[in-house]
Structures are given as C-alpha cells and as structure tokens.
Amino acid sequence: MIENDDALWEKIAGKIHGELNSEEEAEFNLMITEDKQLSVYEKTQKIHDNLANHGQSSIEGKVNSWIKVEQVIRRYQLSWIKTALKYAAIIVFAFVTGNLLKPVPNESEIHYSEISVPYGQMSQINLSDGTKIWLNSGTTLRYPEQFAQKSRVVYIEGEAFFEVAKMVHKPFTVCTSGLKIEVLGTSFNLSAYKEDVTTQVTLVEGKVAVQDNTGKTIAQLIPGQIAIKNNTGSGIELRNVETAFYKAWIEGKIYFDDEPFDQIAIKLERWFNVEITFANQQVKSRRFTGTILRNKPVDQIMQALELLAPFSFKHQVNATGKDKIIIYNRT
Numbered sequence: 001m002i003e004n005d006d007a008l009w010e011k012i013a014g015k016i017h018g019e020l021n022s023e024e025e026a027e028f029n030l031m032i033t034e035d036k037q038l039s040v041y042e043k044t045q046k047i048h049d050n051l052a053n054h055g056q057s058s059i060e061g062k063v064n065s066w067i068k069v070e071q072v073i074r075r076y077q078l079s080w081i082k083t084a085l086k087y088a089a090i091i092v093f094a095f096v097t098g099n100l101l102k103p104v105p106n107e108s109e110i111h112y113s114e115i116s117v118p119y120g121q122m123s124q125i126n127l128s129d130g131t132k133i134w135l136n137s138g139t140t141l142r143y144p145e146q147f148a149q150k151s152r153v154v155y156i157e158g159e160a161f162f163e164v165a166k167m168v169h170k171p172f173t174v175c176t177s178g179l180k181i182e183v184l185g186t187s188f189n190l191s192a193y194k195e196d197v198t199t200q201v202t203l204v205e206g207k208v209a210v211q212d213n214t215g216k217t218i219a220q221l222i223p224g225q226i227a228i229k230n231n232t233g234s235g236i237e238l239r240n241v242e243t244a245f246y247k248a249w250i251e252g253k254i255y256f257d258d259e260p261f262d263q264i265a266i267k268l269e270r271w272f273n274v275e276i277t278f279a280n281q282q283v284k285s286r287r288f289t290g291t292i293l294r295n296k297p298v299d300q301i302m303q304a305l306e307l308l309a310p311f312s313f314k315h316q317v318n319a320t321g322k323d324k325i326i327i328y329n330r331t
Helices: 006-016 022-031 035-053 059-074 081-086 088-100 261-272 281-285 298-306
Strands: 112-116 123-126 132-135 140-144 152-163 172-175 180-183 187-192 198-205 208-211 217-221 225-230 236-240 253-260 274-278 287-293 311-316 323-329
Touching: 006 022, 006 035, 180 187, 198 208, 217 225, 217 236, 253 261, 261 274, 261 281, 261 287, 261 298, 274 281, 281 323, 298 311, 298 323
Parallel strands: 152 172, 274 323
Antiparallel strands: 112 140, 123 132, 132 152, 140 152, 152 187, 172 180, 180 208, 187 198, 198 225, 208 217, 225 236, 253 287, 311 323
C-alpha cells in the first residue's frame, strides 16, 4: 500500500519541515506525480498546518499535547488514519519538540538576543519560527530566543531582508525607531538606518501594513511597492518599483537610481568600512545611476564613478582604523 511506504512518509516529513536536499527533493517530486501519493502529502500538510494553528501548550501537558495531535488527525476521518497515527511522530516531531512541548513565555519573561553586523560585513540568521533574515552592514537586530504565544516581535536598526514564516494567528512585527511593519508571511526589504534621511519598506511578496509608533496603520503595501517615510516628518510616499534592485545587496550589489553622491557615499562607507569626506560641497549633489559590486576594491569603484563626473579622490590608508577617502571637485 502507498500509505505504508516508509520512504514516502519520510520524504513527506522532510518536505514539510524543509529538510530535503536537492536530490531528495527530486525524488519527492517524482513520488507525488501519482494522484494517491499527492493526496497523502496534501492531507498530511493540512494536518501539520492545523496543529500549528492550535498554538503551544505547556511542558507539563505532554500527554495532552499528544492527545491533541491524535484528535487533529482523527478529525479528518481518513481511510489511512491508522497509518497517519503510526507515523505521527514523523509528521509532527519537529513541530511537537519545537513548539508543543516548550513552555510559552509571558511577555515579561521573553529573553532577547542581539546581533550587530560590523561595517564591511553581512550576516544571515534563522529565527525559531522559521523566519529568515539577511542583515546588511552596520545593522543591529534584537530578537527573542522564543516568541510569545500570540505575537512575534523583533527590533532593528539598519537594513535587512525578511522572509517571514507564515503563521495565521501569530503576526510578525518589525519595530524601528519610527515605524512598525506588521506581516503574517511575506518577503520584504527594510532600510532603517538611524543616520539616513528616510526609512524605506519594499514589498517583494505578500502584504504588509506600515504603522507609526502608536500602532496606527499609515500605509498598506502590495508586491512591487515601496513606502518611503521622511524621518523628520509624518508623511509617507508610495511608489511602484522593481523590487529586485532593493534586495540586490544580498547578492553583493548596490543599486542606485538618480541618487546624490553623498547618499551613495554613505552606502560605500558601510560596505567597505571606510570614511568618505567631501572637500568640495558642490560635489555632494552630483547624481548617479548604476550598480556597484561588493567584491570589487573600493578604489576601483571610485575610479568608475570618476569616469561619469568631474571629481577626483585620494585614498589615505589607516593601519589602526578606517581608511579615509577624500573627494575633490575636478575643474
């Protein structure tokens, strides 16, 4: 019987919990080309999702937790119920050990960790709920070791790209110094450096609500939109954009579109861990459009920009601190 095939159940468990490698993924895709195998997988996925919607229970309630697992499976009244119960550990093991059997902290009991990414570096982190976050240079993320029962909240200063794990009854909120971004399951880029003029939220997939610090929604984004808030004012601007440009930094690229030189210089300072100063103020306002590659030396980047505008630069090497780049107007 298909339902008693150990290999199928193991592949289903691996698929649900994101543990298949490329070869196993190919084997799984081949397995479910037949309707019966596909039906088993779809029903098992529904059971797993239903368990997730039940939330967490206390560590003292292990027996009750397993009763809950059985009740959820039996609710479907499926012909393969005995097999499903037999393989319940495979289906929900990661969910049970990671969620059902953990004590749920009260809001006041949540313990936070913090990660700060130095200039010139990038980082990536996976949270306990499965959310993936890429952190750009000069970014600080504060996040709980374990989320509360009804909410997922993190705090950030800097730039990050989020792939938020979907949990229907547990929204994910990102807090900055001036905004809150609330989502259920989506992908978006957030740029919220303290020293920048604006805070920007770019939605790649899903839906987000942009809120002020009081929790009032001031914008709702659809994929392909960016929300730009001036950090010194209350207004917010919405635009349609090519989202690939706003997540390009994950792949080691800086994209800029008709951007002033002084704003580009700030990005270069973060990426290459250098200090850039302008000897002539009028050079700051020169605007550029293009793409910069992170794996190129900063001098090569500056030389490329020199070809587009009348300026020159001097690179001062500092053995004990940041190198300094001085930009001059070329007449």
